[in-house]
Amino acid sequence: MLIAAALAGSAPAGAASAQAVTAPVAEDFKPSSLNQPGQDYPQVNSQGHARFRIVAPAAQGVKVSLGLGGRGGTTLTKAPDGAWTGTTAGPLDEGFHYYRLTVDGGTFNDPGTLNFFGSRRWESGIEIPAKDADFYALKDVPHGHVQQVLFPSPSTGTQRRAFVYTPPGYEKNQSDRYPVLYLQHGWGEDETAWSNQGRANLILDNLIAAGKTRPFIIVMTYGMTNDVTPGRPGGLSSFDIRPFQTVLVKELIPYVDRQFRTLADQRHRAMAGLSMGGFETKLIVPANLDTFAYIGLFSGGSVSLEDVNKIPGFRDKIKLTFVSFGSRELEGGTMRGPPGVPPADPRANAEALKRAGLNSVFYVSPETGHEFQTWRRSLHEFAPLLFRD
Amino acid sequence: MLIAAALAGSAPAGAASAQAVTAPVAEDFKPSSLNQPGQDYPQVNSQGHARFRIVAPAAQGVKVSLGLGGRGGTTLTKAPDGAWTGTTAGPLDEGFHYYRLTVDGGTFNDPGTLNFFGSRRWESGIEIPAKDADFYALKDVPHGHVQQVLFPSPSTGTQRRAFVYTPPGYEKNQSDRYPVLYLQHGWGEDETAWSNQGRANLILDNLIAAGKTRPFIIVMTYGMTNDVTPGRPGGLSSFDIRPFQTVLVKELIPYVDRQFRTLADQRHRAMAGLSMGGFETKLIVPANLDTFAYIGLFSGGSVSLEDVNKIPGFRDKIKLTFVSFGSRELEGGTMRGPPGVPPADPRANAEALKRAGLNSVFYVSPETGHEFQTWRRSLHEFAPLLFRD
Known part of the structure; x- marks a missing residue:
């Protein structure tokens, strides 16, 4: 779904x-x-x-x-x-x-x-x-940098691209190390989306300037590997998470931990994504509980208590499960699924997690649909909840 | 001209x-x-x-x-x-x-x-x-990063954008400091041109991997400030170098020297540009001989001995004057000027500088015109000549 x-x-x-x-x-x-x-x-x-x-x-x-x-x-x-x-x-x-x-x-x-x-x-x-455009506006505050990195990917035989946001102060504070959020785009988009359409860098700059978020690094890379021919993005019908999981967990994360001053442990690493990127997050994090401590699904499905109970270690390892949607995606009170699939209720799922003692946050972006305003707001809500200990 | x-x-x-x-x-x-x-x-x-x-x-x-x-x-x-x-x-x-x-x-x-x-x-x-495409190809060598920075510009009341190439090893070698080349685009282009069209980052990656160039930082920013309205690039007829000179010398260079591990002195700083960017380089460097030690003009005019003799200190301070053109720009043996202006002969100018004891290099890109292949090759020739002591 x-x-x-x-x-x-x-x-x-x-x-x-x-x-x-x-x-x-x-x-x-x-x-x-x-x-x-x-x-x-x-x-x-x-x-x-x-x-x-x-x-x-x-x-x-x-x-x-x-x-x-x-x-x-x-x-x-x-x-x-x-x-x-x-x-x-x-x-x-x-x-x-x-x-x-x-x-x-x-x-x-x-x-x-x-x-x-x-x-x-x-x-x-x-x-x-937007009435709330201030949170992603370019303002006279210290700005982080967004840098293009080309990392070797032996598993795909390519040099792959990622963009890395380093927060303001990163260059100056040469002894500081930072947590990292791995942030994925949606289907049909690529690694440019979160900076260009999403303004992820400005959202973080503004949150950090306001003292609302601990400075952290964001890494954004291309989330599809099933290219039929080089440069040709694959379809979802043939999508297999494993090749991308290898790129992310075995190649990109070690590269980032070598190249940047990261806090290179599980409790300082988060993964989130919008739409298909949420789908990827939901598949990758449970299979890599020693790698990530935070989950963010922005218009990308939800996590049920049944899901959690099926994953040994989830309850102990995951410090936050954040799920969000645009209000228009939830019209009628449930997330619309494809024909024949019973509709999921992500809010009920989130509440069930909370009742079971998990740190679960559910956010609805007012009067937006399956579009970037929902995801800008989701990142703005999600970022302050990360890496608080 | x-x-x-x-x-x-x-x-x-x-x-x-x-x-x-x-x-x-x-x-x-x-x-x-x-x-x-x-x-x-x-x-x-x-x-x-x-x-x-x-x-x-x-x-x-x-x-x-x-x-x-x-x-x-x-x-x-x-x-x-x-x-x-x-x-x-x-x-x-x-x-x-x-x-x-x-x-x-x-x-x-x-x-x-x-x-x-x-x-x-x-x-x-x-x-x-191109037959020589290998020098700007994406290869399996260590890659530098290209990062977007937003720097405060009080003189223009804006947050301005620059792209900064840091060479391979920059992140790891935390005690190393690097020289800097300020590299300008041409008229009608912007700060994205040298990475996107020019492949400046790949040219440097490959030169550094081959041991042909000392690793250095490249900074690329938007070279026009006479925007009629915000976001509207100004015409050349109203162009005045001073506002951009202020942005570059008083705002961007200090920002880069604060944010990056630069060798922040004259002999470790170069300026070059293509076309209008060469024009800017030729105006800014002589007026800032305590700031820059190297000049590169790529299809952007030339420096005559008469020019040099009019600028006190040029001979002592400038370690290299590099001038290049595409062969098609020089057809007939001279650079074509506008009607009524005698054609300059950039090769004769370069030779006169050399005879007068200056370090002068003249390069002609074979079978190319006023286009990026000329400028890719020019950067590839220019970079190994920089910061050699």
Whole structure:
């Protein structure tokens, strides 16, 4: 059922609330913060409507995949100046959304905005300003560094890439050692997602500046190894966790522990992931209880008491099980599963763990779906709970 | 005249030799190494021809900006399956080229390939395999890290971004200190160019692994400050070196010297740049002879003996003046200047410096123009000459 949640990721981009559709559209549109330099479009208004403008004078039709609940998208119309324009019928959810254009039957990106890797391709991105945007804003606080590392992976015969966030002070405090969170992206995304779309570095910078989180290192790497051909991400149907588990546990963790000043023991290591990355976390951590002490599943399934009871040592070794979802993923009170699979109730699971004496935290991101605003908020809730002893 | 050279950057993308046009096109096309995951097009053949395939069944016309000498590009034709295809009339120069599509009068990127920031926008990129590609290949050698840093810039009221390459061993050898090269991009590019298009990190990894270069740090930041509005890169007509000089010398260098284990003195600091970045280097280094000891101008003008004689201290302080061009930039034996400006002869300038007893190196990249293959090779020639005492 986790796979279904992951696969659903790219479809319902920014569900709109039905009632807002009928409100008049406020004419206070401003360029999206993710636009390329000097680009005026796409724009966003104070209600969360997005407006697009695509220059293609000879085109027969231009459509934007973003729109009302992701269904149908937004069809643009041709203005007298040859540009195609249109506004989403309803407001989009706050936060980051992927989208793409269909121009005369072909898939292209909006030349106005930056690209982000999702759905196995570099997609267009737009940012709907959120009321709580301050926690991931670029502010005048000390900043950690995000560095690209290329680590040898004998098991896959490749040099693999990871991004490593080192917290502010890491370079100066040469005798300090730090705990590490291994943080995974979702299906169709890659190791760039948590910094680019997720702003994980800024979330940590701000939490650390506010004294809310112990400074720690974050490591983000590509979570798929079943590439059919080099550079070709594999499908979920053929997914086997073991090759990635080998890369992570046998290759990347030792590399990070050699290259960085880590606290290289179980109680100073966490793993979390969004969607498919949560699925990976739930498979890898129980099989490696001497390696990780914290679990975070962001829109990536849940852990039941039955799961825990089946895993010897889980209760003693795992200091926190954190599970989160966007509220729209839980509509009707349960997590929607694929046809034929009984729906899981992640909140009931989390409460059962707590009643059984485990440290279990359940978080719901208000008015967001299977998208990055849910996962930014999840990281913001999860980070302060880590490495507290 | 440097400005003209810089501005010319985006126009002559991959000049083809006239005679090769008539050779039959070899049908051994393979996907470009810069394609997005799973994408078969664009492709490149053994002669350096590029072939494009764009799906847009209802389009009226699709053109690719890459082509014979950059003039006119390549017009695609519609295949029965609705895809637009075409092959460049001649081979392209070896190395990296920017390009873009025109679809029904609008500018888009090729959805098949990765994007690279150039010409003030994220452009499509293609790589023509070069005979000397080994020096910038990703190999099984120890790799340095490339890290994003956000540094405070009170003079511009912003948090600015730089990328910092730390060589292999930097993390482990906690008592070692390293020299630093400040390396600038060209006009229309940004601080991502030297790692993404230029492969500066891989060039250094390979040189260091071969024992040809002393390990050093490279710092790459955005070289323009005259943004008309935030995020809007300024034009060259309004360019003033002083604000960027303040950012570099008063803000970034002290930040790097605080955050990294640098050898923080003049003789362990170099500055180089491509095109506009060379122009900046030529302005900033002579005004800061107590800060830098090495100059590298890659397709970014040259230094004459007259220049040197006008700058008190240059002769004593500067340990190396390195000037390079692509051979196509020097066709006719001189660097082409704008109308009315006598052409400079950078080779004669370099030889005059040498005759006058200065350490002057002139390098010409064979069969390349104002493009990244020239600059990759220039860095590869320049790096071993740095910090040798």
